[in-house]
Amino acid sequence: MSGDADPAAKRHAPATVRNRDAIAEVLRGLLPETGRVLEIASGSGEHVVHFAALFPALEWLPSDPDPASRASIAAWTSGAGLSNIAPPLDLDAAAKVWPIGSADAILCINMIHISPWAATEGLLAGAGRALDPGAPLYLYGPFRRADRPTAPSNEAFDLSLKARNPTWGLRDIADVEKSAERQGLMLEDIIDMPANNVSVVLRRHNDIRVPGR
Template sequence: MLEWDAVLIQPLSTGDALFAPAVARNREPILDVLHRLLPASGLVLEVASGSGEHIIHFASALPRLRWQPTDADPRALRSIAAHAHDTGLDNVLAPQSLDARAQPWPVARADAVLAINMTHIAPWSATVGLMAGAGGILPEGGLLYLYGPFRVAGAHTAPSNATFDADLRARDPAWGVRDVEAISEAGLAQGLSLVEGIPMPANNFSLVYRRGRYRNP
């Protein structure tokens, strides 16, 4: 399953390392949120790491955490490994192949799970698998963090998101901007509760889930 796409990830060199232009724009706003949410230490698993730029940036800023990148696409795994090699960080583990739909996941336990810009460029079954996998490996109170464009109450939050959604569905009918309510329902079935929705730049959101029963915002 391809969980990222060349329309979003653009190779800017002839080597294995790929570069996503959006990362430079959103990595700091995402990191600001993660600083508040992540534990002081432990293992953070990223699903669909894509180029690997996000996890390398976060690992550099939060060195007390160990970071496990994953992706289903061999091109992404090579890119992640190349970026990790170039930076020499010792808290980034070797990338692992992970299809969110395939249970059980190859990582048995994590203190937090991240999925950035995944749900809209993968089939809905991948989001269902993401919730199932995260619910299976997170401890009580463990964090699942999602970032991207989402619909709220069945409606897009900006005209640009509606245009983006139509473009995604034209590329692949299985893709598309997902409803927060549908994601949260899939999460509740796996013991994951939405505890916070944070508006982000460029009409995106951070969705914060915790394993266990919490009151929704």
């Protein structure tokens, strides 16, 4: 990254420090040894810096549609002194065309519940286009699940999200799975994480032809 980034642009997301190591443990068994990892909605940029240091053989591509977030990502990556992080992409998950042709893995942490459903559908469609067969899409955050009741804290969180924006809110994993299947992505695993969050692992299926590929 360029040294021109403004250190004052750094944003801090307290949840990043709490969840980054637990996420990294899941990623250790999921990410390829080499290749490009695209992070959708990188936010402050703290996650990508942490993961890039832990997985130096991978090239990390952060992204965010928000200019202030991209400035924060640039500031964090510039200060980290790592050579395996690309400049942040201006990428809206809901867009029909992404500014990247392919990736060997895609991560999306804590975006799905604080964005319209169209962003989730766009994320899944984009992942279907960008990932080769067998490549993973990793999602993290709070979700609803048919096999267990939603934690009271997550129910309260869902209400607060909808009060801020009626198009936001916790998504049901079953709805994500159905939308993913239409894009050639199959649900592989659901992993319980701290603070009533989960890791959702999807993978590009070998036998499904995705429109646009």
